[in-house]
Amino acid sequence: MSLTTAYAPPRKLFSLPSLDTCGAWLLAIVWVSPLVFAVWAAFHTPEGALSFKLNAPLTLENFRVAWDAAPWPRYFLNTTLLVTVILIGQLTLCTLAGYAFARFRFPGRDAIFILVLLQLFILPEVLIVENYVMISRLGLFDTILGIGVPYMASAFGIFLLRQAFKSVPQELEEAARVEGCGWFGVLWRVYVPAARPTYLAYALVSVATHWNNFLWPLIVTNSTNTRPLTVGLSLFGATESGVNIGVISAATLMVIAPLFFGFILFQRQFIQAFLRAGIR
Amino acid sequence: MALYGWMLLAPALILLITFAFIPAFETIWASLYSKGTLRRPSHFVGVENYLSLFSDPAFRKVVTNNLIYAGITIPVSIAIALGMALWANAQIIGRGFVRAAYFTPTMLPMIAAANLWLFFYTPDLGVIDRITALFGFPSVNWLGQQETALYSVIAVTIWKEAGFYMIFYLAALQTISPELREAATVEGAGRWTYTRRVVLPLLAPTTMFVLVNALINSVKLIDHLFILTKGGPDNASKLILYWVWEMAFAYFDTPQAATMTTLILVVLGIVAAVQFAVLERRVHYR
Numbered sequence: 001m002s003l004t005t006a007y008a009p010p011r012k013l014f015s016l017p018s019l020d021t022c023g024a025w026l027l028a029i030v031w032v033s034p035l036v037f038a039v040w041a042a043f044h045t046p047e048g049a050l051s052f053k054l055n056a057p058l059t060l061e062n063f064r065v066a067w068d069a070a071p072w073p074r075y076f077l078n079t080t081l082l083v084t085v086i087l088i089g090q091l092t093l094c095t096l097a098g099y100a101f102a103r104f105r106f107p108g109r110d111a112i113f114i115l116v117l118l119q120l121f122i123l124p125e126v127l128i129v130e131n132y133v134m135i136s137r138l139g140l141f142d143t144i145l146g147i148g149v150p151y152m153a154s155a156f157g158i159f160l161l162r163q164a165f166k167s168v169p170q171e172l173e174e175a176a177r178v179e180g181c182g183w184f185g186v187l188w189r190v191y192v193p194a195a196r197p198t199y200l201a202y203a204l205v206s207v208a209t210h211w212n213n214f215l216w217p218l219i220v221t222n223s224t225n226t227r228p229l230t231v232g233l234s235l236f237g238a239t240e241s242g243v244n245i246g247v248i249s250a251a252t253l254m255v256i257a258p259l260f261f262g263f264i265l266f267q268r269q270f271i272q273a274f275l276r277a278g279i280r
Numbered sequence: 281m282a283l284y285g286w287m288l289l290a291p292a293l294i295l296l297i298t299f300a301f302i303p304a305f306e307t308i309w310a311s312l313y314s315k316g317t318l319r320r321p322s323h324f325v326g327v328e329n330y331l332s333l334f335s336d337p338a339f340r341k342v343v344t345n346n347l348i349y350a351g352i353t354i355p356v357s358i359a360i361a362l363g364m365a366l367w368a369n370a371q372i373i374g375r376g377f378v379r380a381a382y383f384t385p386t387m388l389p390m391i392a393a394a395n396l397w398l399f400f401y402t403p404d405l406g407v408i409d410r411i412t413a414l415f416g417f418p419s420v421n422w423l424g425q426q427e428t429a430l431y432s433v434i435a436v437t438i439w440k441e442a443g444f445y446m447i448f449y450l451a452a453l454q455t456i457s458p459e460l461r462e463a464a465t466v467e468g469a470g471r472w473t474y475t476r477r478v479v480l481p482l483l484a485p486t487t488m489f490v491l492v493n494a495l496i497n498s499v500k501l502i503d504h505l506f507i508l509t510k511g512g513p514d515n516a517s518k519l520i521l522y523w524v525w526e527m528a529f530a531y532f533d534t535p536q537a538a539t540m541t542t543l544i545l546v547v548l549g550i551v552a553a554v555q556f557a558v559l560e561r562r563v564h565y566r
Contacts, residue, residue, distance in 0.1 A: 025378065034385075116292075119300045120496075129524065158292060267379075
């Protein structure tokens with residue numbers, strides 16, 4: 001592999017890259033290659049894409065065809081709404097529940113907490129059939145709320161916020177109480193600001209998860225007005241199957257672009273958020 | 281105080297009960313009833329659904345597939361994640377790029393990842409066949425033949441998941457004090473010894489966490505099947521949850537789907553019990 005020479009600095013400031021560097025880079029290149037080939041295919045004609053000639057002419061035709069073939073703006077709007085609704089629901093419910101578990105004493109609390117943790121294992125994904133019945137019963141079939149509501153009481157979120165609230169010093173709470181804050185004032189003025197890194201981490205994870213979620217939205221949506229991007233993309237792939245890899249690649253890139261650039265821009269915060277949230 | 285506690289919990293509890301506990305019980309209930317038709321309404325059949333499920337060769341195939349899927353994706357993605365984390369934490373050139381490259385697949389929807397891999401697996405024209413052709417190997421229909429379909433799906437899962445688990449290892453590695461390394465060096469421990477004797481034991485709780493996550497993912501991560509193989513050819517790459525989906529929403533055989541879901545719940549329940557027991561023990565030792 002010519003990697004060693006390609007990435008060695010020209011002057012003898014550093015020694016040659018170590019075996020570690022080569023291995024790490026080799027794996028990194030293998031890991032990004034599917035994405036790189038999708039970019040390659042998306043910007044070339046089918047013939048150009050499959051010839052693998054570096055000087056093949058570039059084209060935006062694939063993006064134009066892909067964009068015209070499905071109601072993408074509506075899908076983008078649906079996914080944005082979905083992610084927002086879920087996040088608002090999760091932050092509200094998990095904050096209240098996490099606060100109750102962290103700072104209130106009442107009989108049955110620990111038993112209930114075990115029940116909540118059990119939801120980490122009884123996943124909405126596994127209960128698709130009965131949850132579908134439940135959503136239909138509640139009249140939420142084919143609505144954004146219907147896609148989002150089973151995820152709102154997130155056990156993971158409750159657990160994370162309980163941990164964060166527990167690490168807040170009691171003196172802060174007492175000080176706020178002396179100032180005349182009720183339980184809500186204490187929560188809002190003391191606990192929520194103190195748990196900001198946890199909120200950030202949880203929000204990033206939640207948005208990424210639900211932007212990408214597929215199986216449950218596939219089941220509870222039935223129209224363009226609710227279908228999120230992932231479901232739209234899968235339908236798109238189905239109708240175009242075997243036709244043009246360039247168009248599919250272009251559509252795929254459009255779908256992943258917002259989250260991808262978000263990640264590149266906030267990469268440091270994202271990874272830091274994970275580290276700070278104390279997820280172990 | 282107690283009243284406030286319950287009030288705060290109420291919204292979350294109501295949703296948990298509505299979308300986790302009631303459906304779970306309804307699933308178990310439904311698995312004991314026959315499929316209703318117009319002429320013969322649904323009636324109680326006891327364990328009949330289970331017996332017919334166990335005697336179904338498709339069931340055995342799907343369970344075997346899922347065991348192979350879990351048996352390969354879990355250890356391989358954890359091993360790769362560990363390697364990634366050690367590299368992403370080491371002093372190497374271009375560390376930022378390397379980290380981002382490892383993590384990127386995690387940010388993609390599984391559906392999109394599957395689309396990207398289609399381009400790799402296409403017979404003759406796909407990237408993999410182009411590369412193997414350079415070495416004189418014949419073209420392979422990776423997704424279209426029984427021998428390779430499941431393993432092609434497995435490769436996509438590993439590619440997608442390893443970077444996610446890396447983050448947890450990276451977080452754990454950064455909490456290891458550099459003094460330990462110095463101490464180990466003073467004691468004359470080489471790098472390999474240090475990694476094996478100091479780092480790996482310290483990562484054990486992380487591995488436990490990642491293991492449970494990987495186990496859950498090996499049940500729930502089936503999105504790519506919809507794009508890559510649809511479980512085919514001839515059930516060769518079908519996984520349990522995909523089978524459930526198909527039973528319920530393509531064949532409308534709810535009792536069969538419920539029976540299978542109950543079995544999944546039992547397995548996940550055992551995993552949960554084991555994990556809680558381990559956590560409990562660790563708390564006691566502390």
